[in-house]
Amino acid sequence: MSDIKLAAEARTEFGKGAARRIRRENKIPAVLYGHGTDPLHITLPGHETMLAVRHSNALFTIELDDVSEMAVVKDIQRDAVRGTIEHIDLLLVKRGEKIAVDVTVNVVGESAPGTIHFVEAQTLSVEALATNLPESVEVSIEGLEAGSHVTAGEIALPEGATLLTDPDAAVVAVSEPRGEVADEAEEGEAAEETTEAAESTEG
Numbered sequence: 001m002s003d004i005k006l007a008a009e010a011r012t013e014f015g016k017g018a019a020r021r022i023r024r025e026n027k028i029p030a031v032l033y034g035h036g037t038d039p040l041h042i043t044l045p046g047h048e049t050m051l052a053v054r055h056s057n058a059l060f061t062i063e064l065d066d067v068s069e070m071a072v073v074k075d076i077q078r079d080a081v082r083g084t085i086e087h088i089d090l091l092l093v094k095r096g097e098k099i100a101v102d103v104t105v106n107v108v109g110e111s112a113p114g115t116i117h118f119v120e121a122q123t124l125s126v127e128a129l130a131t132n133l134p135e136s137v138e139v140s141i142e143g144l145e146a147g148s149h150v151t152a153g154e155i156a157l158p159e160g161a162t163l164l165t166d167p168d169a170a171v172v173a174v175s176e177p178r179g180e181v182a183d184e185a186e187e188g189e190a191a192e193e194t195t196e197a198a199e200s201t202e203g
Contacts, residue, residue, distance in 0.1 A: 004052045008032075008064045011041040019086070028085050032062060032071055034092030040064075050085060057101050057133035060090065070094065072101070072130060093130035100127050100164055103134050105155075109142030111174045117141050121171045124152055125164040134158040139172050149173040 011022070011029060019029050026046040033039040042064060052058055053073055062069045071090040079086055093099060102123040111117050124137060137157060139150055153167025 004055075004058055005061045005063060006044050006048060006052065008042040008044055008062050010064065011043050014041070023084075023086070028088060030088040030090055032069065032090045032092060034071075035094070037092065044088065046085075049088070053085070053088070056104055056135040059093075059131060059133065062090065070130065072099070072133065095131055097130045098127050099130050099133075100125060101133055102126075103161075104136040105171060106136050106138050107141055107172060108138050109140045111141045111144045111148075112146070114176065115144070115146045115174050116177050117144075118173045118175070119171070120149075120173055121152070121165070121169060124155065124171070126157060126161045127164055128158070128161040132160055134161055141172055141174060144174045146174055146176045 008030070009027075011018075013021070022029050022043050023046070027043040028046050028049050030042050030044050031039050032042055042062070044062075052060065053076060057072060060071045060073070062071050070093050072093055073088060074091045075089040076085055077087040078084060091099070102125050104123055105119060105121060107117065107119060126134065128134060134157070137155055139155055141148075141150065144150075149170050150172045151167060152163060152165045152169045152171050155163075155171065157163060
């Protein structure tokens, strides 16, 4: 996806008190690191950043003073109750560089009638160009029968991406609903009992 520009400011105050003041100003504390450089502590605009991180593996252009750096999000710390962003870790990247990222698995299609599917892996680990990171991959389960499964190696990846997850790892499995299986078993047992009772009466 295209990169997102964010105007950053250098951060000189640290600690919980300073972080709270920053967030009260509708800004987000962040750290920028990578390529052997010393970590650079910055603040990012709150609203713009919250919108930007909704996109998985978004590429950021961080503008600080007269310098622009490309970066991707490596970690987001959120408030456990409110879900608001408390801090962001950003990794410096360069054009032509490949990095490892996790991409979301999106299941599409409908499995065979009377079956349900289970997502065994919510994400896949892939390597791709930092300037062309995929957000997600699609897994089609259209028409799959009970007992079928889709492995990581069977999933089509975006152009330029290489799978890092074990290709034999199960991603989606299709099966019969457990409730229906149990009901059928009970019905079968009841039918057998009825048959046995009838045979005993006849005898």
